[in-house]
Amino acid sequence: MLSRSTAPAAGQQRAARASFSPLRPPGPIARRRSRCVPRHRRAAAAGDAASGAPALAPAPAAAAAAVASPGTKGGAFDYAAEWWPLAFAADLDREAPNRIMLLGEPLVVWWDGAAWRCFADRCPHRLVPLSEGRINAAKRLECAYHGWEFSGGGSCERVPQGGGGASPRACATAYPARLRQGLLFVRPKPEAGPGAAAADESKIPIVEEFEDPAWVAQDTFRDVAYDWTTLMENVLDASHVPFTHHKSISNRNVIGDYVTTLDGPVTAAGFTGIWPTGPRGGALGPQSGTFRAPAFMHQKIDMREKRGAESMVVVYAVPSSPGRCRILNRNAFRFAKARLPAVVARLVPAFMVHLGTQVPLEDDVIFLHLGEEEYLKARARGQAVGQAYYCPTQADAYVLAFRRWLDDFGGGGPWGSPDAAFLGRIGPRQSRDALLDRYAGHTASCARCQRALRRVRLARRAVGVAAGAAAAAGLLAAAVAVCLAAAAAGGAAGAAGGGAGGAAAAALSALSWFAGAGGAAPGAAAPAAAGAAAARALGWGAAAALLWWLANGALGALESAFYKGQYPPPRNTDKA
Template identity: 35%
Template sequence: MSKVLPLRHLYLAIPRHLLVRPPYQPPQPLIHSDPTQPMLAFLVPLSLSPLPPLPTPRAAPRPPRRLIPQATAVTPSTSPAPSPAAPLFNWYDQWYPLAPLSDLCPTPTRIVLLSTPLVVWRAAAAWSVFHDRCPHRLAALSEGRLAEDGTLECAYHGWRFSPSGACARIPQLGPVRSPRACAKALPVLERGGLLFVWMGARAPRVDETPHSLEGDARARFVHSCFQRTLPLCFSTLLQNVLDPAHIHFAHHGFLGDRAQAAPIPIRVLSSSAAGFTADYDAGNVRLRFLPPCLVEIVTSTGQSFLYYAVPVRAGLVRTIAIRASARRVLFRAPAWADHMRRNLLLEQDLQLMRTQQEAMRTDAESEGRRDYSRAWGAYQMPASADRLVVEMRRWLENHAPEGEEWFAFGEGEVEEAGMRMEGHVKTCAVCARALKSLDAATVAAKGVAAGAAVVSVLAPEHAQRVACLVPTVIAAAVWAACARLRRGFE
């Protein structure tokens, strides 16, 4: 039987007695004294290297399809509402994590972000990210190949592009310098083990850096890094991460215990266009929402957790979860085993979140509305434990009231992404490698079992036949174990 751990917040396997400590004293202030940049200032490194120049000209990104024409009513909150003149949140002028660096391969790979297909590839020392369309006749550059001269070659007619996006060669024409022949390159940064991309039409300012664990003394050692694409609306996943009350029920027997459920007094400490900060468990758990897509949780026991909810497109979101601390851990389970456990926990939530979305979709369709992705009007949230979900809703309504595509539910084609193989294993270097080894072990075990069985039948002596049965049984047991383990990847 699984050991039941008394936990008080999301995914933390922390014994309860460790949480009852003197008042929490973070090593650095979570709220900066500069009221204009309260959240960003905490993570801005002391020295910033200049960003690579942007290719010119760069067209403005495709405007998002608006699903919600007007903001709906805002839940009463103690947080101040923005002034009427405050600009709305720009979802494009932001850094987004594309994937853990360890999961990326240098060959051209398509990754979708904000409903925009991108191609990620690496030549020599640096990663490049382009819009995944060739300027010639719009074929996907992710179908291309890495050429010998370190350029990306389009698979259709062989145009080649340098890492900056400049057209290096047109086989049918020779070298060209026209900006119209350039691929659209996006600014990228490697931070905290992740590859970040800037999606905006304008260049990022030097003080606009991605939120990551880089330079954070509380998170010197990363113990786990996990990504998975889920068939969910972006905001549904964010609500789940901001909901400590579900742990004892949705993860009963794994992370929680129904019998331990109790009120969770949550305090929202600050809220602005730059996100919000809250704490609970008598200040032992501090949480920040940092737009566009990060929830950071820090505990008084020295654990740091980053949960990115990266908007892919309608009905699809990618979660990137990182666990770190200031201290090294002597024993760690293999990464693939950690990923298997995380997949299991995510799927416990996934089932419930899908039912939530179905109910909201039914409500919206029965009323002839299209804004079902934020149809939270039917929620009843009287407990303090729901305070963070309320605050998330309030933040979206105040600062980003328009319904972009990634707030919508998906249609049938996203169903496959719910599978573990599609959503995680195929894009996880660790699990893909483990699966390959497992398949090789399965083939070897099958071969040994079959060979030993044949020998045991053909052996002339009874003693030889009996002796051959032993490797047959062992190999068959290994074969069965491999088959069982493989189901954990599917």
């Protein structure tokens, strides 16, 4: 229980609540309904009779039965009824299907030329993943196995082998997908079919501040090898930042108190709270926070008095499968007076933002991955949260509040309570290299980083070719310099050598011209020409060395940054 004596003053609480904007539901949008429902009513009997198949309703979402978890207070929490952000739309590939895991179910996200669509990633024919197919010229999702084609609503528009497309069983399982504030949200329950209900778009967890164009957001994501509950617990905990993220985004030598309190009780909707001192020992301003069930976190620092700005961190913790999740992270700023920082922030290429923000995400991935297993072992032994964790300070107020929500209202999560069975489902612990695999965790799923990586590779090849050409030119100039020096030493004896000597002199003159020595022939000008060729050789050699460094040093390091994170982390390399 939190001590009343440490609670912030009423004025501070009111100020914190005023600086924190509630989540606002979006306005209505027009949408097209799937053609599968009318086709089902119109042609089910004929289609199934023609195929000889029994008339069956479309299969429900595979994950639905596994994601309705009973809480100790109230009824079951239906995780499949929530709107989940899958990706930033700018990071999705419009030319190919995108496979994303949500609540243990593989989904395929694709662009039909007008809107983003989301299906269960299985073809109704032989259940192979549709994400292995393609988006064809007709802007339909085409299965790679037998070429069945599906339109945006899930209807099967073509069966190349003939017949069967009119049956509702030929439809792909389509889920409602909506684009809000640059994020693609999906509700993993079909809107069409028996017992289906229209999705309530007012529940999409958007952020009011992002409706103001003065806010500048830098977005990133990462697929990580720990559970969404571990992620949410971690990002709610502000007291770890100066230590875990020292040198990457914070400073462990500048800290203050961490007296964090809740504004009220933990409810089924979540909770809000305030840290009156705020980070950096109070140098920035108070920090307010919220947890909106089931997986939305928002923390905001009011720096208007001390820095003339506000900053905000928004995190969506998306459950992929037991012990795996996707973090969608938005770091945002609003500058009250200065305009230049916002302009500069908007000019930074997205791939540079992504690479830079992977560092703090990797700062804690190893110990969170390992610590999660220890926590689950303790819970599997029957220990409660307060027995598994020792949390004597109010710095852990949000952490304990989240765990309270999870037990009281969230049923332990979409996979159920953290028991021995859940411990077995998270799988063995991964190696350090696997946890720091940036390509698997981000680059492979990010269209913008894929494009940037292709450009970096192309630039490396081009610069490498230029380095080779410069080296060849340097060798040629060096050879000419040696020959001219030898010719100068030979003097008139070389000129008296007859026809062969004349031919050699002509060839040497031509080479010296290419080498930048002015086409001088052996004679009085040979020493000067040799010096010029030697200088040119040094110049080409320096250019070759610089280009080689650019290709294998700077561009090589940049290419490597798309593939792997660094170890040890920055905090461990700084002795201060």
